Amino acid sequence: MSEAWETALAETEARDLDALNELLRIPSISALPEHDADVRSAADWMAAKLREAGVPEVELLPTGRNPIVFGSWHVDDAQPTAMIYGHYDVQPPDPLDLWVSPPFEPTVRDGKIYARGAADDKGNAFATINAIAALNAAQGGPKINVKFFFEGEEEIGSPSLPTFVHEQRERLACDFVISADGDMFGPDTPSLTLSSKGLAGCQINLRTADTDMHSGMYGAAMPNAVQHLVQLAATFHDADNRVAVEGFYDKIPELTIQERSDIAEVPFNEDAYRASVNAPALWGEKGYSPLERAWMRPTLDMNGIWGGFQGAGNKTVTPCEAHLKITCRLVPDQDPSEILDLIERHVQQHCPPSATVEVVRSPGSSHPFAVSKENPALQSAAEVLGDLFDRDPLYVRTGGTVPVAEIFQQELGSDMIFFAFGMPDSKVHAPNESLPVSAFKMARRAYCAYLNALVK
Amino acid sequence: MSEAWETALAETEARDLDALNELLRIPSISALPEHDADVRSAADWMAAKLREAGVPEVELLPTGRNPIVFGSWHVDDAQPTAMIYGHYDVQPPDPLDLWVSPPFEPTVRDGKIYARGAADDKGNAFATINAIAALNAAQGGPKINVKFFFEGEEEIGSPSLPTFVHEQRERLACDFVISADGDMFGPDTPSLTLSSKGLAGCQINLRTADTDMHSGMYGAAMPNAVQHLVQLAATFHDADNRVAVEGFYDKIPELTIQERSDIAEVPFNEDAYRASVNAPALWGEKGYSPLERAWMRPTLDMNGIWGGFQGAGNKTVTPCEAHLKITCRLVPDQDPSEILDLIERHVQQHCPPSATVEVVRSPGSSHPFAVSKENPALQSAAEVLGDLFDRDPLYVRTGGTVPVAEIFQQELGSDMIFFAFGMPDSKVHAPNESLPVSAFKMARRAYCAYLNALVK
Secondary structure, eight states: OOOOHHHHHHHHHHHHHHHHHHTTTTTTTTTTTTGHHHHHHHHHHHHHHHHHOSSSEEEEOOSSSSSEEEEEEOOOOOOEEEEEEEEEOOOOOSGGOOOSSSSSEEEEEEEESSSTIIIIIIIHHHHHHHHHHHHHHHHSSSEEEEEEEEEEGGGOOTTTTHHHHHTTTTTOOSSEEEEOOOSSBBTTTTTEEOOOEEEEEEEEEEOOSSSSSEEHHHOOOOOHHHHHHHHHHHHGTTSSOOOOOOOTTOOOOOOHHHHHHHHHHSSHHHHHHHHHHTTTOOOOOOOHHHHHHHHHEEEEEEEEEEEEOOSSSSSOOEEEEEEEEEEEEHHHHHHHHHHHHHHHHHHHHOOOOEEEEEEESSSSSSEEOOOOOTTTTHHHHHHHHHHHHSSSSSSEESSSSSSSHEEEEEEEOEEEEEEEOOOOSTTTTTTTTEEEEHHHHHHHHHHHHHHHHTTT | OOOOHHHHHHHHHHHHHHHHHHHHHHHTTTTTTGHHHHHHHHHHHHHHHHHHHOSEEEEOOOSSSSEEEEEEEEEOTTTTEEEEEEEOOOOOOOSGOOOEEEEEOOOOETTTTEEIIIIIIIHHHHHHHHHHHHHHHHHHSOOOOEEEESSSSSSTTOTHHHHHHHHTTTTTTOSEEEOEEEEEETTTTTTEEOOEEEEEEEEEESSSSOOOOEEEHHHTTSSSSHHHHHHHHSSSSSSOOOOOOTTEEEEETOHHHHHHHHHHHSOHHHHHHHHHHOOOOOOOTSSHHHHHHHHSSSSSEEEEEEEEOOOOSSOOOOOOOOOOOEEEEEEOOHHHHHHHHHHHHHHHHHHOTTEEEEEEOSOOOOOEEEOOTTTTHHHHHEEEHEEEEOOOEEEOSSSOHHHHOOOOHHHHHEEEEEEEEOOOSSSSTTTEEEEEHHHHHHEEEEEEEEEEETOO
């Protein structure tokens, strides 16, 4: 390739790297109220850079908390509209003493920029601004309509997002969303994400009496809440490690041959995966490979349990209450609310007469997200990545939940294309977060190429 | 009855009640180091009262912590030796705001003395001193040999007792021990206790990885410690609520017809028992009545469980460790150490390959205790109680553990006769502990009558 935008990018490269460092110096930690002004500074900085890049409409749109940096460059009604998603807030840097260089003093070592937010998500997000600036310099602007949507609450769970997107759905209308937040499968291995899982959670509160009891006086004749809860909890999985909640799998299609073969193509070392957390053995639903399970099979996960005495030594108590926290990772077309209905029914059916139980649904449910391999914007992305890396991208999935993907899909009808250039070892959310300088440069090129490729 | 000691008791009654109040004002809380001086004051007070009563040998015998108040009145080598057991320490009074009158300002309401320690055990213990004083005044002393053994660590589990009794076993030699610590079946229903249960405890630590994991990245393919623990814990009981640990019941004789009929004679209202803790239903080993279970059948009690996240809302973690606390209540001839061996074998057998597990034995094991209905000192007690209450005592048992009974039996070869006058509603260990003034008076008379009845 030797496009005009390549030249434009080369001309601004040193300046853009300096500017990225400037952005990385702003401790825009959304979780800490004492950094509210920094978060706002980062928003202002992003808006200013969008304006410098030539984006004609740039605004800070207020939410209940941190503003959305919104930009729009409308060029042609006949062309599709892409909305680029990213975020300008970062995770807290603790524990500080594990950082080799200070988190908000970006430092290059061995070709990597070390700083909080380098990969997640300032490097990616700013590369999209560099790209639009280069397209402006090289060809007078993008060939398709481009919107920018940078939020400031991603690292605190995007609490304002659902309401904001719903209320602003006309302004945000687009044909697809390009997520500039995420990573590649490997440094030389581009990847495209086809799905993320949904989430539904609840807390089970089991009670057997209105007071803890002396186990000598009561233990042999009164119900023990911890015992009843473990017996109830043990009914959630069968001997094949399948979820034993009736109806749990009803809405899930079986994996297709194509899906299984796509997954089988992904390099995955089971033993290295197991050894990475020092587990004695892998575990999971019979009949599926670990990666099939992680990416395409739903789970019922026990996140926490407690009841009775947790101190040192003996306390001879017959506990009257015990609690279990559950979240389910969901796949299409499981519905979070229906799944919680099924769990509630299961719990009531398996609760013995000597206990009472309540299921309290947790906030933060999320639908599963999936994009078809046939989606034209995804196919364009595959072609662009294939050209840039000289190899076809892997089709991957995530077992994690990406609420923003599902929100845009539900509210705008727009699929999300995950197109970002963090590295698997970028240590996002951890000390010594980094982004290779080469990845930043690749990102700038990739966004230019992709935006141009999307033209009809 | 109109024994000479009756007159002596009547003469000192008002003074003895005042003295009891004096003792109850001493906050001898053994669990709280800031009350060490009060604990010591209570010991000194008890020793002084023994001396005033005429007991010729009175000493404070040091232990690792709080002294034993020891007294001895040897009258005749041909007569049996009884050792009276009690304790001068008390439970902490918290929560203070639930007390109607302050815990260490004894107050009489509706004929009951309200104070921490009124029933457990200062009222009972001091009544034995009143009794020996009355026997001294009325007949120049007891007719049998009497020893006194008041400890100051009962409410913290008698940590010094095993070593102390072992080392001092010659000094403590006696034919039987009279426990002045405990209660009657009901205000007008005398009772004699035939057995108490032993205790063996452990903590099960289960691990599936060396770090908590993101449930989206790992939950479908890595072992979850909470899930593994509940599945393991659910194997401890079978569908009949019997303990499913192999060998658990091997050393236990079946209940005899006499034992079942003794228990059936005890007034016991299952529904009131259930309602007392507001349990939806009773629970327990199939084939036995609730009272048979509570008194004569061993249990495996889950006292506490914890692992993973316990906060509000969702945390999508796959926990790498989880913990369960167990104690077993044992009956003759179960051995605590053998039972823990069986549990450990069970746990290892039922631990899946995707987890590792360790069983950490808790300190404080105790053998079960039982005294024969044919024991002569027990039969004397039955006669005395029959006379005093004009009805035969009930033969009862306790599901609780009385380590001191087992220690005296093992070290001195002396059975314990439970002979004390607390009430079932005395609220020992709880706010508003009380002892009826009438119970205190009955106790003083009963100890006089019993000591005299034991003469050969």
